[in-house]
Amino acid sequence: MSTLVSLRSITKTYQRGPEQVKVLHGIDLDIETGDFVALMGPSGSGKTTLLNLIGGLDSPSGGEITIEGERIDQMGGGQLSTWRSHHVGFVFQFYNLMPMLTAQKNVELPLLLTHLGAAQRRRNAEIALTLVGLADRRSHRPNELSGGQQQRVAIARAIVSDPTFLICDEPTGDLDRQSAEEILQLLQQLNREHGKTIIMVTHDPKAAEYATHTVHLDKGELADAPLAH
Secondary structure, three states: OOOEEEEEEEEEEEEOEEEEEEEEEEEEEEEEOOOEEEOOOOOOOHHHHHHHHHHOOOOOOOEEEEEEEEHHHOOHHHHHHHHHHHEEEEEEEOOOOOOOHHHHHHHHHHHHHHHOOHHHHHHHHHHHHOOOOOHHHOOOOHHHHHHHHHHHHHHHHHHHOOOOEEEEOOOOOOOOOOHHHHHHHHHHHHEEEEEOEEEHHHHHHHHOOOOEEEEEEOOOOOOOOOOOO
């Protein structure tokens, strides 16, 4: 297995008024290609901050973030935006779907940043929706879908551009237990059968059981980080 994500001495400090709040304290972490990592920890432990750094949504205050051999901590805003569109699929707790668009059009959104023509975008979106079991719902709008179905659309949108890895922030946090299990099974299937590397923040121990590794974060420090040897 090769190391996909490598974090070295990562710190993150925010300015809140006159004071500096240190959220992450010297994080070292390696994630292998094909891993399904659950990032756990109490509220305020820095989980989402760490996820946002790995996903290129934010930059660290110090340290190095290397992904597939690229130092993303050295990239500027424009570079990071381009890098994200090629490498990262995002799945959020509240789906973030466009209410006026059909499932099909929601899934196509990331492809608008590519050079694909309309027919190929439509085809790719259909494949992604089929993969998440929603081919028959592609003309439905979000308000015509259940929470679990909306999250499936969000996952289809995340995988449609075949990203290097998926970032999932509490993907089952807004779902009932049965819908949550179905979403976790789908993520596990994407990991096992399609080789997708997944990094998931969750506070739910049952959700973490679907992952191949669990990493615990507490007060901005890792309790048990897997490091490549």
